[in-house]
Amino acid sequence: MRKISIAIISLIVISSFVFCFTSSVRAEGKTIDVFLFEKEGCQYCASTKALFDTFTKMNLYPGLVLHEVSVLEKDGAEKFVSFCAAYDSVPDAVPKVFIGEKVINGFAPETIRQELDACNNTQCANPEEYVQSRLDAKANPVKEPIRISSNTFGWALGILAVLGGAFYFYKKLLA
Numbered sequence: 001m002r003k004i005s006i007a008i009i010s011l012i013v014i015s016s017f018v019f020c021f022t023s024s025v026r027a028e029g030k031t032i033d034v035f036l037f038e039k040e041g042c043q044y045c046a047s048t049k050a051l052f053d054t055f056t057k058m059n060l061y062p063g064l065v066l067h068e069v070s071v072l073e074k075d076g077a078e079k080f081v082s083f084c085a086a087y088d089s090v091p092d093a094v095p096k097v098f099i100g101e102k103v104i105n106g107f108a109p110e111t112i113r114q115e116l117d118a119c120n121n122t123q124c125a126n127p128e129e130y131v132q133s134r135l136d137a138k139a140n141p142v143k144e145p146i147r148i149s150s151n152t153f154g155w156a157l158g159i160l161a162v163l164g165g166a167f168y169f170y171k172k173l174l175a
Contacts, residue, residue, distance in 0.1 A: 031063040032119045033126045035098040037080045039072050044107040045095040051109050061116050067128075083127070086134035100124030 036052065038045035052066050069076045071094055084091040087103040097104040099115040101124070118124070 030120075030123065031065050032061055032099070032116060032124060033065050033067065033128065034116075035067045035069060035083065035127050037069050037071055037076070037083070037096045037098075038094050039070060042094055047107045048095045048097065048112070051107075051112065055116070061120055063120075064116070082135065083131050085138075086131040098127040100127065101130055 034052070036045075036048060038049065049068065052064070055061055055064060056066070069079055071077050071080045080094075080096070081091050083089075083098055084096070084103075087098065087101075089096070089103045089105070093105065095107060097108075097112055099112070100119050102115050104111050104115065
């Protein structure tokens with residue numbers, strides 16, 4: 001009996017070690033791409049950048065890859081407008097942070113942290129790939145044909161029959 005309980009405890013310890021090891025390996029292989037649109041002289045942009053620097057220094061999100069884009073440069077401004085168009089956001093102010101399929105306006109450390117936590121637990125979309133897929137979908141919309149259900153057709157036919165009958169009896173009354 002004692003040997004069985006020792007074997008069970010050993011099995012639990014070993015399996016928990018294997019589980020912890022494999023989950024950390026999976027987390028290390030995952031990347032979390034984040035796009036930060038900013039401009040020089042913006043205090044909220046600097047605060048947002050400092051927040052990401054803190055995350056990196058503390059190694060809170062091992063797969064975090066921060067892409068800093070200045071909206072003062074021509075390429076950065078074009079990218080900013082295309083990102084905002086894909087995310088249905090207005091390109092009105094910075095900082096804007098794009099994580100997965102979410103856009104975060106302004107300096108919002110708690111919201112940024114929540115989105116990073118969500119992306120750390122599940123696979124989030126790369127914002128650049130998300131933008132491309134959304135812009136492609138908007139450029140080539142699939143037009144669904146107009147379909148009239150039999151129910152709609154039946155109602156229309158019924159209304160026409162009632163109107164026709166009313167018109168017939170009205171003519172009979174006048175005659």
